[in-house]
Amino acid sequence: xxxxxxxxxxxxxxxxxxxxxxxxxxxxxxxxxxxxxxxxxxxxxxxxxxxxxxxxxxxxxxxxxxxxxxxxxxxxxxxxxxxxxxxxxxxxxxxxxxx
Amino acid sequence: xxxxxxxxxxxxxxxxxxxxxxxxxxxxxxxxxxxxxxxxxxxxxxxxxxxxxxxxxxxxxxxxxxxxxxxxxxxxxxxxxxxxxxxxxxxxxxxxxxxxxxxxxxxxxxxxxxxxxxxxxxxxxxxxxxxxxxxxxxxxxxxxxxxxxxxxxxxxxxxxxxxxxxxxxxxxxxxxxxxxxxxxxxxxxxxxxxxxxxxxxxxxxxxxxx
Numbered sequence: 001x002x003x004x005x006x007x008x009x010x011x012x013x014x015x016x017x018x019x020x021x022x023x024x025x026x027x028x029x030x031x032x033x034x035x036x037x038x039x040x041x042x043x044x045x046x047x048x049x050x051x052x053x054x055x056x057x058x059x060x061x062x063x064x065x066x067x068x069x070x071x072x073x074x075x076x077x078x079x080x081x082x083x084x085x086x087x088x089x090x091x092x093x094x095x096x097x098x099x
Numbered sequence: 100x101x102x103x104x105x106x107x108x109x110x111x112x113x114x115x116x117x118x119x120x121x122x123x124x125x126x127x128x129x130x131x132x133x134x135x136x137x138x139x140x141x142x143x144x145x146x147x148x149x150x151x152x153x154x155x156x157x158x159x160x161x162x163x164x165x166x167x168x169x170x171x172x173x174x175x176x177x178x179x180x181x182x183x184x185x186x187x188x189x190x191x192x193x194x195x196x197x198x199x200x201x202x203x204x205x206x207x208x209x210x211x212x213x214x215x216x217x218x219x220x221x222x223x224x225x226x227x228x229x230x231x232x233x234x235x236x237x238x239x240x241x242x243x244x245x246x247x248x249x250x251x252x253x254x255x256x257x258x259x260x261x262x263x264x265x266x267x268x269x270x271x272x273x274x275x276x277x278x279x280x281x282x283x284x285x286x287x288x289x290x291x292x293x294x295x296x297x298x299x300x301x302x303x304x305x306x307x308x309x
Binding site: 062089 | 117119120121122123124125128138139140153156157159160161163164169173174177181188189214229233237239240241242243244245246247249250253254257260261262263264265266267
């Protein structure tokens with residue numbers, strides 16, 4: 001058993017609850033101060049924004065590819081020399097649109 | 100109209116859609132498997148700020164945020180330096196060390212979106228740092244998306260450590276996406292059956308042409 005506990009904070013409809021620690025009444029001020037000191041960035045806000053615009057099932061095929069499963073499966077199996085997976089998509093993908 | 104839809108479709112299939120999907124899927128699994136998931140979205144507009152150390156710091160913050168307690172060494176570093184004048188931050192080498200410490204008790208997944216939007220100078224340094232991390236921490240895993248022109252650079256810096264996968268929009272995805280978007284139409288009167296049919300027939304045909 002690990003010394004750490006994973007907080008269940010999956011809640012697609014409530015942005016403010018995404019960061020589990022913010023909701024915990026036992027959280028100390030120092031903990032919040034430390035997190036803020038570590039990094040001022042809040043990538044979860046952007047993540048939530050993108051998540052709400054995703055369409056269900058689109059892209060799911062990627063999760064079934066051999067490359068992805070191998071990359072993930074190797075995690076459970078322990079060490080592998082392919083710890084990274086790079087997915088590349090064609091030019092003109094219109095990433096600018098969402099900014 | 101066609102262009103607009105195509106543009107959007109690509110974003111969701113190739114860009115952030117994939118990273119966000121993978122990050123969420125990993126998070127669901129992470130709950131069961133005692134893992135931590137961190138993500139980072141690169142943006143052209145933020146190239147200056149999005150340095151390798153900013154990325155690492157953000158990753159460490161997200162990982163620590165999922166731990167019940169902040170590791171003692173990080174608390175000490177904060178008490179020694181976080182409160183002094185000038186607000187000294189951790190060095191990249193320290194962040195790497197902390198991440199490695201934490202990864203000895205749980206898997207860490209790092210998802211990086213749009214690596215091509217990272218400035219090229221920063222990107223080389225970042226890839227070298229990531230390579231170093233992966234080399235020393237078997238329980239840290241890295242998922243990245245980006246445009247094809249950086250493929251060789253990624254492979255070169257993460258030599259032998261990275262698998263690659265081309266992402267091309269597939270017709271099923273385009274159809275699913277279009278149906279969902281058409282349902283969301285805020286001016287339903289502008290749409291009739293024949294127009295919808297035409298959209299559903301013509302746009303998926305262009306898959307792969309862009």
